[in-house]
Amino acid sequence: MVKVTFIQHDDRTETLDLDTGISLMEGAVKGGISGIDADCGGACACATCHVYIHEAWIERVGSPSVMEENMLEAAACDVQPGSRLSCQVTLRPELDGLTVCIPEFQR
Amino acid sequence: MLNHEDNELLCRVGPGTPMGNLMREYWIPALPSSEFPGPDCQPKRMRLLGQNFVMFRDSKGRMGALDEHCPHRGASLYFGRNEECGLRCAYHGWKFDIDGNCVDLPTEVGVRKENMQANIKARSYPCRESARMVWVYMGQRKEPPPFPLYEVNTVPVDHIEEPCIMMEEANWLQNIEGDLDSNHLDWLHSRLAEDSPSPSIGLPGFWSPAGKVPPVLDVVRTNYGAYYTAARKLKNGNEWHRINHFMYPYHTMISHGDKIALRTFVPIDDDHTMIVWIQGNPNRALTEEEIAQGGKMFEEFGGFIERTNDPRSYFMTKANKSNDYCHDLKMQKEEMFVGVPFVANIQDRMMTELMCNDKGEFIYDRTKEHLGSSDAMVVAVRQQLLQAVKKHRDTGELPQNNEDTNLHRMRAATLSLAEGADWNALSEGARNADSGEPVAADVPTII
Numbered sequence: 001m002v003k004v005t006f007i008q009h010d011d012r013t014e015t016l017d018l019d020t021g022i023s024l025m026e027g028a029v030k031g032g033i034s035g036i037d038a039d040c041g042g043a044c045a046c047a048t049c050h051v052y053i054h055e056a057w058i059e060r061v062g063s064p065s066v067m068e069e070n071m072l073e074a075a076a077c078d079v080q081p082g083s084r085l086s087c088q089v090t091l092r093p094e095l096d097g098l099t100v101c102i103p104e105f106q107r
Numbered sequence: 108m109l110n111h112e113d114n115e116l117l118c119r120v121g122p123g124t125p126m127g128n129l130m131r132e133y134w135i136p137a138l139p140s141s142e143f144p145g146p147d148c149q150p151k152r153m154r155l156l157g158q159n160f161v162m163f164r165d166s167k168g169r170m171g172a173l174d175e176h177c178p179h180r181g182a183s184l185y186f187g188r189n190e191e192c193g194l195r196c197a198y199h200g201w202k203f204d205i206d207g208n209c210v211d212l213p214t215e216v217g218v219r220k221e222n223m224q225a226n227i228k229a230r231s232y233p234c235r236e237s238a239r240m241v242w243v244y245m246g247q248r249k250e251p252p253p254f255p256l257y258e259v260n261t262v263p264v265d266h267i268e269e270p271c272i273m274m275e276e277a278n279w280l281q282n283i284e285g286d287l288d289s290n291h292l293d294w295l296h297s298r299l300a301e302d303s304p305s306p307s308i309g310l311p312g313f314w315s316p317a318g319k320v321p322p323v324l325d326v327v328r329t330n331y332g333a334y335y336t337a338a339r340k341l342k343n344g345n346e347w348h349r350i351n352h353f354m355y356p357y358h359t360m361i362s363h364g365d366k367i368a369l370r371t372f373v374p375i376d377d378d379h380t381m382i383v384w385i386q387g388n389p390n391r392a393l394t395e396e397e398i399a400q401g402g403k404m405f406e407e408f409g410g411f412i413e414r415t416n417d418p419r420s421y422f423m424t425k426a427n428k429s430n431d432y433c434h435d436l437k438m439q440k441e442e443m444f445v446g447v448p449f450v451a452n453i454q455d456r457m458m459t460e461l462m463c464n465d466k467g468e469f470i471y472d473r474t475k476e477h478l479g480s481s482d483a484m485v486v487a488v489r490q491q492l493l494q495a496v497k498k499h500r501d502t503g504e505l506p507q508n509n510e511d512t513n514l515h516r517m518r519a520a521t522l523s524l525a526e527g528a529d530w531n532a533l534s535e536g537a538r539n540a541d542s543g544e545p546v547a548a549d550v551p552t553i554i
Contacts, residue, residue, distance in 0.1 A: 029110045029474070039486055041108040041477035 002096040006033045009104040018091055024100070025049040025087035035102040042087040047074040048106040053082035053089075054099035061089055061098070077103035109473040113493055118278045118470045120374040121157035125500040126492075130156060130356045131247070132505055134255060136240040136371050136383050138162060138421075139270050139402070143170065143241070147189045154418040155245065157376040160232070161185045162241065163205075166192045170234035170241050171205025178227050179214075185416060207231030238267050238369070238385045256512040257358075258367045258540040259385045267387035269402030271451055272422040274381055277469040279357060279374040281459035282382060282452060286359040286370065287488050289322050289337030289349055290481035295454050297444045306438055308407050309448030316341045322349075324483040327531060331355060331508035331515065333491055334538070335484040336530050341523060347550050348530050350520045350538060353488045355495055355506045362519040365548040367540070378469040379419050382452055389546060408450045409433065424453060432457050516540040520547035 005015045006028060018027035028036045028049075037048035044067055053061045058081060064072065068088045072079050086100070109117070120127040137153055143164040150163035152175060159175040161184040173194065177184050182198040193210050195202040202211035207229040215223050233244045233251050238259040244251035254260065259267055275282050285291060298305070298312025305311040315322075322337035332353040338346040352360040359370045366386045373381040386401055387393070405411065409425030426433040432447050434457075439446030447454050462471035478486060495506045508514040520537035524530055537547035 029108070032110065032112065037486075038108050039478040039482070041475070043477050045477070045479055 002091055002093065002098065004028075004091070004095070005097075005099040007099065007101045008035060009102060020091045020093055022091055023087045024051070024089040024091060024098075025085075027091060028086060033102070035106065036086060037106045038087060040087075044068055044071055044085060044088055047071050047076070047085060049086040050075040050077065050103055050106060051084055051086045051089075052080055052101040052103065053084055054101065055082060057095070057098050057100075058082050060094060064088065075103075076105050076107045108476055108478060109489065111472075111474055113489075114471075114473045116496055117489060117492055118280055119377055120279065121377060125496050126356075127156050128247075129496050129499045129505070130374065131245040132252065132499075132509055133246075133356055134235065134242040134244055134251065135373060136238075136270075136385075137172070137234075137243045137373070138241050139272070140170075140236050140239050140241055141269065141402075150185055150187060150189055150194060152183070152185045152416050152418055154375045154379075155243065156374055158245070159418075160243075161187070161194065162234075162243075163187075163189050163194055165205050166190065169205055170236060172232040172234050172241075172243050173203060173205075173207060174230040177201060178209075178229055184229075201227075203229040203231075205231065205234070237264075238387070239264060239269055240383065240385065252509050253512045255508075255515045257369045257515045258389060258518065259369045259387050262367070262387060262389055263392065265392040265398070266389065267385060268393065268398055268400050271384040271386070271401045271404040272381060273405070273424060273452055273456070274375075274379065274419065274422045275452075275456050275460055276379055276419075276428065277456075277460045277462060278378055278471065279372045279380040281462050281469075281471055282380060282455055283353075283357065283359060283372040284485050284488075285452070285455045285459065286351065286361050287335070287353060287484040288482060289324065289335075289351070289484075291455075291458075293319060293321065295445055295458060296449055299442060299444060303442050306442045306448050309450040312443050312449055315339050316347055321481055324481065325530065326484050326487045328487060328491060329514075330506065330511075331517070332506075333484065333487050334517070335487070336534075338530065340526070341550070344526060345523045346526055346528070346530075348520075348522045348524055348534065350522070350530070350534055352517050352519060353484070353491075354515065354517075355508055356492070360517060360519040362521040362548065365546040367518065367546060375419060381422060384451065389540075404451050405453075408448055408453070426453060428456075428460050518546060521550050522547050523550050 001017045007013050016031040025038050039048045040046040146166050146168050150161050153160045153162050160172045161175045162172045177196040179201050186197045187194040193202045193204040200213045209224045209227045212224040235242045292313045293315045296313040317339040322339045326335040332355050334352040336348045336350045338348050341347050357372045367389045368386045371383045412423045414420045435446040463469050464472040518540050536542040536544045
C-alpha cells in the first residue's frame with residue numbers, strides 16, 4: 001500500500017491508501033476521487049485522467065512516454081511540467097506519499 | 108468508463124432511487140391505447156420503474172392506473188370487475204375509481220362503512236392518451252408537469268402510426284446508448300459489402316458512403332439533454348450529417364427517413380426495458396394500412412411470443428436471447444455483417460441484452476469499458492444525466508425541459524453539407540419542428 005494525496009483545484013484534499021501495481025487512475029477512481037473521468041478506461045486514448053504531479057515528485061514518478069505526450073496535447077486544462085495521464089502512472093512502493101493535483105476540468 | 112457509484116446512480120430506477128425519482132417526475136408512455144379497446148374492457152397489469160400497476164379503461168372511456176394490490180388485503184386488482192366507472196376487487200368487492208377513490212366498501216355497513224370508505228384510497232396515477240399511447244405520471248407532485256410537446260404529441264393522432272414496441276431483458280441505459288453512437292451503424296447494422304444482396308426480411312443493411320472510415324462526432328449539450336452529428340464523407344466530397352437528440356430522462360430522436368419520431372426507453376425495472384418507437388407524418392393523415400404498420404414491424408420476423416399477465420412478457424419478440432435471436436450463419440456469410448435481419452432494434456438487443464455485472468444482473472458494469480472518440484455522445488449524455496440526477500437528489504431541482512415543454516420542439520435530421528461547413532448553424536431550421544421546413548432527409552438513411 002502507498003499513501004497518495006489528491007488535491008482538487010479548489011484545495012479540497014483527500015489521502016487514500018492504494019494498492020501498488022495498479023495505475024494511479026484506477027486507484028483514484030476506485031477510491032471515489034472526483035475529477036478523473038478516464039473515458040478510455042486506461043488505454044492512453046483520451047486525456048480525461050489528466051493530473052499534475054506535485055513538483056517534489058515529478059522526478060520520482062518519471063516522465064511520460066511519447067504516446068502519452070501526444071495524448072496530453074488533447075488535455076482540456078493547461079499542460080504543465082508535472083502533467084501526466086494518471087492511467088499511465090503505475091503505483092510503486094517508492095511513490096508512498098505521492099501528492100497530485102487534479103485539474104479543474106477534463107474536457 | 109464510469110465509477111461504480113455513478114453507474115449505479117444511472118442504472119437503478121426502483122422506488123426511492125435517485126434516478127427513479129427523477130424519471131417519476133416525467134410523463135411515461137406506458138402502454139398503447141389499443142391495449143384498452145373500449146370502456147370496461149379487461150384491465151392489464153403493468154410494471155414501470157420497478158412498481159406494479161393495474162391499468163384500466165372505465166365506463167366513460169377514461170384511463171386509470173392504480174397500484175396493483177387492493178388496499179384491503181392485497182389481492183391483485185388485475186382480476187377486478189371493471190364496471191360502472193370503477194374496478195371492483197374480486198376478493199371482497201371493494202371498488203375504486205380511476206382517481207383511487209373508494210366508491211364502494213361492501214364489507215362494512217353504516218358509519219363504519221362511511222368512515223372507512225372516506226379514509227381509504229388506492230394510490231392512483233394520472234393518465235393521458237397521446238400519440239396512440241397511454242402516458243402515466245408517477246411523481247410526487249399533486250399537479251403533474253405539463254405534457255411534453257414533442258411533435259408526435261401535437262400533430263393530429265391520425266398522422267401517427269401504431270407504436271413499434273419491443274421488450275429488452277436488460278437495463279434501460281444499455282440499448283439507449285446505441286442511439287447515441289452512430290458508429291455502430293457501420294458494423295452491427297451493415298451489409299457485408301456495398302453490393303451484397305438484401306435479406307428477404309428487414310431493411311437492407313447500412314452501407315456507409317465513407318466505407319469503414321469512422322464518422323466524426325460533434326456534440327452540443329442543451330437544457331433538454333444533448334444532440335450530436337455524426338459526419339461521414341460522401342462520394343461527391345460533401346459530408347453526410349446524421350443529427351440525433353437525447354432528451355431527459357429517457358427519450359431519443361433519431362433520423363429515419365422523412366418521418367417524425369420519438370423513441371422512449373421505458374424502464375420496466377432495473378433489468379427490463381420497453382423500447383417504444385412512435386413514428387408519424389408531420390403533414391398528412393395516414394391510411395389505415397400506414398397506421399397499422401408500426402405495430403407490425405416484427406411480424407415478418409416471427410412476431411411476439413404469447414404473453415402472460417406478467418408485463419415483462421409483453422412485446423417479447425420470438426427472436427430473443429433464448430434462441431440466439433434466430434441467428435443465421437448463412438445470412439452472416441452472404442448478406443449481413445451480423446446474421447440477423449435489420450428489424451427495428453433486434454440487432455442492437457443482441458449486443459446489449461447480454462451485458463451484465465459480476466452478480467449476473469443485466470446491468471452493465473461500466474468500470475470495465477474503454478471509450479473512444481466514437482463514444483463522445485455517450486459520454487456527454489451520461490454526464491448530463493449524472494448532473495441532472497445529482498441536482499434533483501440534492502436540491503429537488505429538475506432539468507428545464509420538465510416544465511418548459513417548448514424545449515421539445517426538436518427534430519432529428521439527415522443533411523448533406525459542404526466539407527467543414529458549420530453543421531450546427533446550417534441545421535437550425537431542420538432541427539426545429541416549427542420552422543416550416545420539411546423533415547430533413549435529403550440523403551436516405553440507408554444508402
